[in-house]
Amino acid sequence: MKNILIIDDEINICTLLSKFLSKHGFDVETTMTGAAALKMMNDKKFDLVLCDYRLKDTDGAQLLQDIRQINPHTIVIIITGYTDVRVAVEMVKNGAYDYLSKPLYPDEILSLVHKAFAHKESEMERLAVQPVASGSAPEVRETLLSRNLSDKNDKYVYGESEGAKELFRQIKLVAPTDYSVIIFGETGTGKESVAHLIHHHSKRNGQPFVALDCGSLSKELAASELFGHEKGSFTGAINTKIGAFEQAQGGTLFLDEISNLSYDIQVALLRVLQEKVIRRVGSLKEIPIDVRIIVASNEKLSESVQRGKFREDLFHRFNEFTIYIPPLRERREDLGLFINAFVKQVERELEKSCGKISAEVWACFQKYSWPGNIRELKNVIRRACLLTPELQDITMVALPLEMKESFLQTVDETPAGGELVLITNDNDLKSVALQAEYNKIINVLKEVKYNKTKAAQVLNIDRKTLYNKLRLLNINY
Template structure:
């Protein structure tokens, strides 16, 4: 039996974790202080320690050192709150196996504990068949620690803003149910990640999670992708195909950008949700399905209903619970956590150590509007880490041009000058059109804080065309 020690100054957490892990075959002891924990470890060997970072008599960093002085091979997993994640990441670099962020989910804890033990056993087997001599022992241990630190699952970062906390509360509330869920958020906010997290913490988490992008489905093939088809049911159907509903049997089906489904497909979807059966294209056989539905859209489906773009009856069938993901510009407090998480991912991907983010880059990040949200931030970090030499700080030179323009040309620094010199006749149609174009460009530039790339996007023209119009209309800034 593996022995686990839980160190947390909240008695409820100690009690709940102890009961949960004991039921899964572990020997569990608990304590509420670091001092008591060290005394217990001198008297008994523990295979794994679950330790809260903030304790009344010590902090997690010092306790980690003390634990490894007593038992160097003991696995340590840190438990953190929202504001301690950055510190936890540093502790992983200093020898902790991994960290768990509150709120805690039993399944996630159990999975990580099993993974930690499996990893330790595999390392012991590897070291047994590849013994190292005394001279190379320090290097071998360094390699082992490096591998231990990098062999981690990518984690969903909740964030510490009020919006992020509310998002976490909503996920935790609806995940254990079988409610259909609508996830609403701008492009790049992480709708599929939230859907996957909801599935992960549901009763269906051992069954498939199937994601389908409705925005990429043609009207002709949508039914085949969703419900499957029989061989020969239409031109090109050379084999029988299992659709997304059958693939997700017993689990969760995530339909992204559902508002893009055609009217006919929406009708078929409604029938499936009502009758709990599907029929493959080209077949009359009814196949029972047991699937939880999570859908997502970057526009409010209620507004799509009002515009006649989405069926009202299907909307009400899906709208058992709605999760709203705020855009990154409304949760700037989370930038630090997201950035740290993405840097860690890229370091693992590129097998290199990235330096710190320079203060100027942080200022740029906080000022930037992030129209692409978390996805854009991740791409910016990946690009910056790739361009920056190992261990050197990430500077403005590694950022995309539009970000640098946005930062260097703030509204306080920019002064629009010039006037439409050719206006001479208010009744001349060409002149009136040019004046309207001039006013529109000026207004859009102000709205996007003089970001030329963003202005071109809003005006639905390319950057070269915008530059030509700025010169033609004598707009200087």
């Protein structure tokens, strides 16, 4: 459960926010003074703080500094009156996540809180690992990508394959410049992580890094998210909104899945890049911006240009430097690094110790094509560690069905029965029996085209028994 601290000198606001957020599953505490808030934060870790800008004993700017000294990972959202909006924007630049203008609307608060936690989760727990010894299950030690990042909280997983070395060589080459960068790679290869690394190695690393996923933005929403809007500029614009460009002022703006932006937004974006000014939706005032742009796509933008999906002039604006991230199947030497790093991460999350990865699972990982790349690998490890009892080896039973099937197709069939058999070094009789059941059930399900009623008849068991065995063996048909 996430812990939230509300700081406001109006008791009614404290009470209402506390009740509302508690109903939505948060552990909420309140206080009316800055001094009491700091004492509470020294005694207990809070994941998020909702803080009124004007307090009786301090102001939001000073309190933000104090909070960041106590725990730099705490998310801070400023509650402000309309007259203090400019100050709140400055606080966002200085480390606050966002701000809310009074009057407060419950749905807006809840949406922003969820968004803040989602953003935080994507930023945290980036592990850096380096191999100590070779082998099928190499031991690893945590390290930072570079000594230049020794004061950063972000950590990364990086590889020793030729593709990984070339990737990081290019990152270090382009990072100190102010070039716009296009990052191209399949889904799940870690494009946002590469953008973070470029930012951290750049001269702008003390300024904001703002990421925006353009993949699901409509034309109307994209303009508001990118450039902001004024209060009342359209239906539903109940407050002034600061767009991504203003939030990233002086820093780096990362635009993921850039090719999905509508033609009209591409035109507006081109103007911003040319003139280095933005206008919020509903405003005529031009705001100068100084932002480095990094964009990403899982398809080649040059091909999108040829299909008429992406403007050629905008492509050339972005295309000052291009980085290609190889898929996981092209850098299998790095697989052990990622696996061990993710296992350690999940052990911390679940507060349990996972056992070793079995020989069959290592073989499966090596043969699998990993269409979802690093993201898929991380999810597979999270699932496997959750399903496997503490300190027990991670076996094929804990893997998703598509991985089991893929591996089974690569294993020879026995001459007699035609059953698919996994080679195992495990001498435990119970495990061998479970493995045999798994193979037989998979084969029968395929024969009957996954009709469970027919499968139960062929296996000479009732449907309930079959379902129990499917659940036991983690077969998810």
